[in-house]
Amino acid sequence: MFGQVIADNFDLFAQGFLTTVLLSVTAMTLAVVIGSVMATFRVWGGPALSGIAGFYVEFFRNTPLLIQLFFFAVVLAPANLGITADPLIVALIGLSIYTGAFATEAIRSGLLAIPPGQAEAARSLGLGQLDTIRLVVLPQAVRSVIPPLGNVASALVRNSAVASAIGTRELLYMGILVNTRTFAPEALLGILFGYWLLTLPLSVGINRLERRLAFAR
Amino acid sequence: MKRLVVLALAAVFAVGACSGGDGASASPELSAPPTGEASPAMSPETSPETSPEASMAAGPTVAAIQEAGRLVCGVKFDVIAFGFRNPTSGDVEGFDADLCREIASALGVEPEFVEAISANRIPFLQEDRVDVVISTMTRNEERLEQIDFSKIYYLAGQRILVKSDSDYQEVADLVAADVTVCSGQGSTSEVNLRDAGVPEDNLLLTQTYSEAAQALLDGRCDAVSTDDSILFGLAAQNDGLEVRGETFTEEPLGIGVKKGKEDLVEFINGVLDDMAASGRWAELYDTHIKPYTGEDAPEPPLDM
Numbered sequence: 001m002f003g004q005v006i007a008d009n010f011d012l013f014a015q016g017f018l019t020t021v022l023l024s025v026t027a028m029t030l031a032v033v034i035g036s037v038m039a040t041f042r043v044w045g046g047p048a049l050s051g052i053a054g055f056y057v058e059f060f061r062n063t064p065l066l067i068q069l070f071f072f073a074v075v076l077a078p079a080n081l082g083i084t085a086d087p088l089i090v091a092l093i094g095l096s097i098y099t100g101a102f103a104t105e106a107i108r109s110g111l112l113a114i115p116p117g118q119a120e121a122a123r124s125l126g127l128g129q130l131d132t133i134r135l136v137v138l139p140q141a142v143r144s145v146i147p148p149l150g151n152v153a154s155a156l157v158r159n160s161a162v163a164s165a166i167g168t169r170e171l172l173y174m175g176i177l178v179n180t181r182t183f184a185p186e187a188l189l190g191i192l193f194g195y196w197l198l199t200l201p202l203s204v205g206i207n208r209l210e211r212r213l214a215f216a217r
Numbered sequence: 218m219k220r221l222v223v224l225a226l227a228a229v230f231a232v233g234a235c236s237g238g239d240g241a242s243a244s245p246e247l248s249a250p251p252t253g254e255a256s257p258a259m260s261p262e263t264s265p266e267t268s269p270e271a272s273m274a275a276g277p278t279v280a281a282i283q284e285a286g287r288l289v290c291g292v293k294f295d296v297i298a299f300g301f302r303n304p305t306s307g308d309v310e311g312f313d314a315d316l317c318r319e320i321a322s323a324l325g326v327e328p329e330f331v332e333a334i335s336a337n338r339i340p341f342l343q344e345d346r347v348d349v350v351i352s353t354m355t356r357n358e359e360r361l362e363q364i365d366f367s368k369i370y371y372l373a374g375q376r377i378l379v380k381s382d383s384d385y386q387e388v389a390d391l392v393a394a395d396v397t398v399c400s401g402q403g404s405t406s407e408v409n410l411r412d413a414g415v416p417e418d419n420l421l422l423t424q425t426y427s428e429a430a431q432a433l434l435d436g437r438c439d440a441v442s443t444d445d446s447i448l449f450g451l452a453a454q455n456d457g458l459e460v461r462g463e464t465f466t467e468e469p470l471g472i473g474v475k476k477g478k479e480d481l482v483e484f485i486n487g488v489l490d491d492m493a494a495s496g497r498w499a500e501l502y503d504t505h506i507k508p509y510t511g512e513d514a515p516e517p518p519l520d521m
Contacts, residue, residue, distance in 0.1 A: 078436030085397070085437040087421065167421040167432075177422070180336055180403030183363055 005184035016174030017194050023091055023160045023170060024198065028153050030096035035103025040133065042104070043111050053104065060101035065162050069094045073166045091163035091170070095156065102152045110145030111137060143213045150206030157198045171195065276480020279324065282348055287326050290317035291333030291347035291473075295427045297450025298505045299353050302332075312505040313351040316370060316472070319497070320349070323488045334425055336403035339363055342475045349485070350473035353446060355405045365478070366471035367485040370498075371506075372518040373444035374464025375409050378433065378451055385440060387462040388413045396439035397421050399429035406443035409466050430455055444468050446506070453508075469521050493517040 006013060041053035060068065072094045076083040084090060114137050122132040164173035175191035178184075282288055292313045293300035299311040309330045321328035331347050338350045342364055353373070356366040377398075379385045391398055392414040400407040402422040410420060421438045423429045429441045430451045441451065448460045474482050492498040502514035 073437065074431065074435055077432075080435055082436075087437070165424060167423060167437075169418075173422075176336070176402060181408065183339070183359070 003186055005178065005182050005186050006190045009178045009182070009187075012174045012178055013171070013190055013194065016169060016171035017197075019088065019168070019170040019174075020157070020160050020194070021198065023088070023095060023163065023168070024153070024157045026092055027095035027099055027160070028156055030092075031099035031103040031152070031156070032107075032149065034096065034100030035107045036138075038100065038104040039107035039111055042108050044129070044133065057101045057104050060098050061105070065094070065098050065159055066165055068098055069163060069166050087163070087167040088169070090166060091160070091168040095160060095163065098159070099152060099156045102155070103149060106148035106152055107141070107145050109148065110141040110143075113144045114140050146213060147206065147210055150202065150209075153206075154199050154202050157202065158195060161195070276478075276483070278348075278478040278481040279484050282481070283324055283326055285326070287329045288317065288321040288324055288349065289329045289331055289347045290314075290321075291331050291338050291341050291350040291352055292317060293334070293352045294330075294332040295425055296353055296447050297453055298508075299446060299450070300330075300351070301450070302330075310505075312371065312501055313353065315501050315505070316351050317349070319492060320485055320488050323491075324484070335401045336424065338473065342473055345475065348474075348481070353444060353470055354473050355444070355468040356471040357405060360473075363476070365474045365476055365482050367474065367482055368489050368519040369469040369471050369521045370489060370517075370519070371446065371470040372515075372521060373446040373468040373470055375406055375442060375466040375468060376445045376448060376460055376462045376464055378430070378441040378448040378458055378460050379439065380433070381457050381459045383439065385461070388415075388442065388465055391415065391440050391442075394439070395419065397437070399423060399432050399438040399441045400443055401426055401429065404443060405466075405468070410442055413465060426451060430458070433458065444470075446470075449506075469518065489517075489519055493519055 038053040038056055041049040042057075045053065069091065073087065073090045075081055076090055076093070078085050118136055118140065119132055122136040123129075127135065160170055161172040163170055164176065167173070171194045172191055175187050175194070178190070179187035290313075292309060292311075294302040294309065296311070296313075299313040300309060301311050301314075302309050314328075314330065317328045317330065331341070333341055333347065333350055333352045335352075335354075338347075338352055338354060339360065341347045342350050350364075351370075354360070355373075356369065360366070377385065377388055377391065385391055385394070385396075388410070395416075397419050398410055398415050399421045400410055400423075402424055407420055407422055411417065421429075421432060423432065426441070426443060426447055429438070429443075432438045433441050434455060434457075441448065445460060445464060452458045452460050472485055474485070489498075492501075498517045499514035507513070
């Protein structure tokens with residue numbers, strides 16, 4: 001029966017799917033944190049901070065994710081820095097840093113979209129730099145930042161598949177495992193469907209959120 | 218604009234039709250000449266002392282390969298002693314590679330090498346991207362449902378590769394110590410490890426064995442386990458690694474051919490029989506395997 005292979009190996013698929021969810025949610029959260037910090041550096045930081053953030057973005061955005069993961073896997077391994085041998089942790093770190101670069105740009109464009117008059121008005125009312133950013137600019141930036149961050153999140157879900165190459169037991173790894181053990185092509189369909197199950201609701205959810213936050217300019 | 222699109226589509230179809238006739242995937246214009254007729258590509262040196270000449274006669278697949286002038290072999294590029302691409306010369310060396318050369322020369326064509334990793338070698342066969350797969354592939358029931366195998370050209374066995382300063386001697390030690398074991402994605406080795414008692418979560422599967430060796434070296438796993446033929450090569454390439462333990466499986470290696478190409482399988486078996494009889498098999502063993510096992514060539518395992 002078509003799809004029998006997926007039913008028989010459901011526990012393997014489920015493990016993979018849940019690991020992908022875990023990777024995506026955690027890495028996205030960390031990426032947004034990193035992105036907010038780096039974007040703030042780039043918009044309001046002095047030449048030093050801005051330079052660091054700029055280098056971070058241009059390096060991690062423009063080099064292949066696969067190589068970054070291989071690199072982290074070896075460098076963090078027990079024989080080297082000795083931080084972790086677990087491919088899941090390596091994938092988390094690698095994906096967060098990689099996605100953080102894209103999140104930085106998304107947040108930065110959102111910050112720059114706020115009319116400078118807002119910050120000026122806040123300063124003239126006596127608010128400090130940090131408070132201005134925190135209470136006036138960032139909350140307004142959230143609206144314009146949601147759509148590009150939604151794209152970044154969707155890309156992250158799909159990019160998490162690359163972690164299979166370092167042995168992370170996520171959806172692609174588990175699906176291929178089933179495929180090579182059973183030679184059944186349905187396993188590959190199962191993988192595609194699994195990712196779609198994540199990216200489609202994400203895309204629908206972002207659209208709804210966008211509409212709710214929209215306001216007339 | 219519309220004319221441009223039509224022209225572009227025509228060009229794409231033309232290229233597609235032209236490239237459809239490579240190797241074993243014969244398009245109608247390039248299909249086999251009737252058997253028994255000497256085609257110009259068939260070399261007169263196809264050895265006269267070949268015993269069952271009938272099995273070496275041109276069936277459709279064999280004729281198509283001779284027409285194309287090349288035998289495309291899927292081999293490993295990173296397994297010392299079997300399929301290894303020399304980084305300086307770019308040539309593929311090893312037992313598997315030389316088998317490809319022997320078969321190609323018997324066919325009177327040039328050998329061509331394509332890298333086949335464990336996970337894609339059977340799909341490559343089924344998609345006709347290669348004519349044969351000679352890549353340390355174990356013949357087993359599951360694979361026999363998907364493809365055909367030649368006679369057995371080498372009998373390997375699964376063992377473990379560990380750091381010289383570690384205490385593990387046998388696979389049972391790895392199970393008892395609950396440590397991570399590396400192997401290859403899509404290989405029989407990882408199935409054998411699970412059967413030997415290694416839990417699913419303790420397996421770290423990589424796409425190539427060189428990546429597995431790297432993981433062993435930097436501590437991400439405590440052992441690599443697969444056919445000893447592959448392990449010897451990894452040990453040779455990296456200081457501080459040793460092959461240990463009794464072989465806990467018997468791995469008969471065969472040459473893989475897509476189903477439906479019986480004439481090609483017959484032909485290959487004929488070449489293997491010749492090599493066993495003439496001592497050529499033993500020669501290849503001494504050249505490629507003996508340096509790592511230190512043992513003399515055993516009897517060719519052809520009919521196992």
